[in-house]
Amino acid sequence: MNRIRLTRRFTFEAAHALTHYDGLCRHIHGHSYKLEVTVIGIPLTHSEHPKDGMVLDFGDLKNLVHTHVLQPLDHALLLREDSSAALLTVLQQEGHKLLLTRFQPTCENMLLYIKDQLLPHLPEPVDLHSLKLWETENAFAEWYAADNA
Amino acid sequence: MNRIRLTRRFTFEAAHALTHYDGLCRHIHGHSYKLEVTVIGIPLTHSEHPKDGMVLDFGDLKNLVHTHVLQPLDHALLLREDSSAALLTVLQQEGHKLLLTRFQPTCENMLLYIKDQLLPHLPEPVDLHSLKLWETENAFAEWYAADNA
Amino acid sequence: MNRIRLTRRFTFEAAHALTHYDGLCRHIHGHSYKLEVTVIGIPLTHSEHPKDGMVLDFGDLKNLVHTHVLQPLDHALLLREDSSAALLTVLQQEGHKLLLTRFQPTCENMLLYIKDQLLPHLPEPVDLHSLKLWETENAFAEWYAADNA
Numbered sequence: 013m014n015r016i017r018l019t020r021r022f023t024f025e026a027a028h029a030l031t032h033y034d035g036l037c038r039h040i041h042g043h044s045y046k047l048e049v050t051v052i053g054i055p056l057t058h059s060e061h062p063k064d065g066m067v068l069d070f071g072d073l074k075n076l077v078h079t080h081v082l083q084p085l086d087h088a089l090l091l092r093e094d095s096s097a098a099l100l101t102v103l104q105q106e107g108h109k110l111l112l113t114r115f116q117p118t119c120e121n122m123l124l125y126i127k128d129q130l131l132p133h134l135p136e137p138v139d140l141h142s143l144k145l146w147e148t149e150n151a152f153a154e155w156y157a158a159d160n161a
Numbered sequence: 162m163n164r165i166r167l168t169r170r171f172t173f174e175a176a177h178a179l180t181h182y183d184g185l186c187r188h189i190h191g192h193s194y195k196l197e198v199t200v201i202g203i204p205l206t207h208s209e210h211p212k213d214g215m216v217l218d219f220g221d222l223k224n225l226v227h228t229h230v231l232q233p234l235d236h237a238l239l240l241r242e243d244s245s246a247a248l249l250t251v252l253q254q255e256g257h258k259l260l261l262t263r264f265q266p267t268c269e270n271m272l273l274y275i276k277d278q279l280l281p282h283l284p285e286p287v288d289l290h291s292l293k294l295w296e297t298e299n300a301f302a303e304w305y306a307a308d309n310a
Numbered sequence: 311m312n313r314i315r316l317t318r319r320f321t322f323e324a325a326h327a328l329t330h331y332d333g334l335c336r337h338i339h340g341h342s343y344k345l346e347v348t349v350i351g352i353p354l355t356h357s358e359h360p361k362d363g364m365v366l367d368f369g370d371l372k373n374l375v376h377t378h379v380l381q382p383l384d385h386a387l388l389l390r391e392d393s394s395a396a397l398l399t400v401l402q403q404e405g406h407k408l409l410l411t412r413f414q415p416t417c418e419n420m421l422l423y424i425k426d427q428l429l430p431h432l433p434e435p436v437d438l439h440s441l442k443l444w445e446t447e448n449a450f451a452e453w454y455a456a457d458n459a
Contacts, residue, residue, distance in 0.1 A: 016418045017452040034211035035220065052457065055418040059392070062332035065414030070449045071333065094208070116214030120165045120204040151219045154166040159201065183360035184369065243357070265363030269314045269353040300368045303315040308350065 017141050018067045019050040020074055024086040028117040031092045040089065045122075046146040049077050049130065053138040068138050080129045090117035119145055119153040127155050166290050167216045168199040169223055173235040177266040180241045189238065194271075195295040198226050198279065202287040217287050229278045239266035268294055268302040276304050315439050316365045317348040318372055322384040326415040329390045338387065343420075344444040347375050347428065351436040366436050378427045388415035417443055417451040425453050 027042035053067040063069055089103065093112040103110055115121040123145050134140055139157065146152040176191035202216040212218055240249065242261040252259055264270040272294050283289055288306065295301040325340035351365040361367055389398065391410040401408055413419040421443050432438055437455065444450040 013458045014422055015454075015457040016421060017454065017457070018418065019450050019452070021448040030214070032209055032211055032213060035218075050452075055416065055422075057413075059390075059414070060330055062330055064330060065328070065416035065419045067418055067451070069333075070417075070445075092208075115206075116208070118204065118214035119219075120167065120216055121214045123165060124163055124204075147219075150170040152168050153216070154168070154199075156164075156166065159164040159166070160162045179363070181358055181360055181362060184367075241357075264355075265357070267353065267363035268368075269316065269365055270363045272314060273312055273353075296368075299319040301317050302365070303317070303348075305313075305315065308313040308315070309311045 013054065015052055015054055016067050017050050017052045018070070018073065019048050020070060020077065022047045022049070022074075022077055022082060024082050026085050026088050026090060028090040028122075029095070030116055030118065031095060040091075043147050045085075046152075047077075047081070047126070048142075048144040049073065049081075049126075050141040050143070051134065051138045052141040068135065072135070076130070076133055080133055081126050084111060084129070085122075085126075090122070092116060119147045119151070123153050123155045162203065164201055164203055165216050166199050166201045167219070167222065168197050169219060169226065171196045171198070171223075171226055171231060173231050175234050175237050175239060177239040177271075178244070179265055179267060180244060189240075192296050194234075195301075196226075196230070196275070197291075197293040198222065198230075198275075199290040199292070200283065200287045201290040217284065221284070225279065225282055229282055230275050233260060233278070234271075234275075239271070241265060268296045268300070272302050272304045311352065313350055313352055314365050315348050315350045316368070316371065317346050318368060318375065320345045320347070320372075320375055320380060322380050324383050324386050324388060326388040327393070328414055328416065329393060338389075341445050343383075344450075345375075345379070345424070346440075346442040347371065347379075347424075348439040348441070349432065349436045350439040366433065370433070374428065374431055378431055379424050382409060382427070383420075383424075388420070390414060417445045417449070421451050421453045 024045050025042060026045055027040055029040045030037045051068055055065050055067050056063050058064050088109045088111045090111045090113055093114060123143050126143055131140055142154060142156040144152055144154045173194050174191060175194055176189055178189040179186045200217055204214050204216050205212050207213050237258045237260045239260045239262055242263060272292050275292055280289055291303060291305040293301055293303045322343050323340060324343055325338055327338045328335040349366055349371065353363050353365050354361050356362050386407045386409045388409045388411055391412060421441050424441055429438055440452060440454040442450055442452045
């Protein structure tokens, strides 16, 4: 077997607030998130096929993540759906891109959200291997399929 | 299960010498070390708890590493305890921050030292997953709990 | 046990073309590849040995990769051996450094080539753990021994 992991890196700008947090992160603030999406599979061996030698075309991986992850998250404000109703109303009225979440939008929970967004859309012979999400240059979280098998 | 790996990156400045080494590294010299400390756990789900959605507060991880790793290592000189007694005496007299080690202070052994410093202090529901130590931009070593189970 | 992973990072400049690809990569073009080579082993514990505390001397790992990977790949043009005969003839006549491959020279297949180049030359107590090859800043592939056991 020749299984290979394939990764593409993305960035997106988002804001969030951690409701009930005992520190500065309870305020609305933002990050330049970096995201790595890793799939695993066996490179195609079919010498006349356009995708010969590929686990997945890097371009296809990019499009998949743009549609299912960056579209909802980039330049969005993630707030828990039980946040102040007055605040949510005004933000919606003034046309901000709100993503209301059932979960606290920590780096950890955003990874699980991204995993749920991507899993149903991966093309058949490829598996989602892992996700890595940087909140800052020095702080990141990772989800691995193998940690949750 | 939703196990997530959580990492924080640090830097510290340290000097060392590799006794008996057959090259330049036998001389006292230094590096701007970079260190990544990774823990693993399940994000808390308790919507009114300040740490809701977290495996461990990034701030708590930072404090833990500052106390148990950066305090002994940053701006220290690591030398084997069987180094020249005359040298050690003068360095101590002149007030340098010496860390005398029973081991050769290679990148590999420094990782094992860091692991021993951290393991007893991790809060209960979280496990130490791995450590990554860069000696230079292009050379690093890693300890993984799973490699040593 | 105290198994440690040891990695060195390299760069090389190479050109390639993906025959039959349905996009821009079918043209000859190049990348500044970055490569990380990771071995695993137990640090030597022999207090008077020059390599005390090392899994493998970083310098020895560097030399190994230079000889078996960078020498064939750096400033080379990788083309499938079934590429246009007219093109191959002229390139050879004009003295370019051609590496003719039986495989499509994708990032995935280049990893497998690098793995085959290195495996026979690793010194006895050390195993090849993984390889990571960046085609661009935002796209890379990885081979892990454990994925193919």
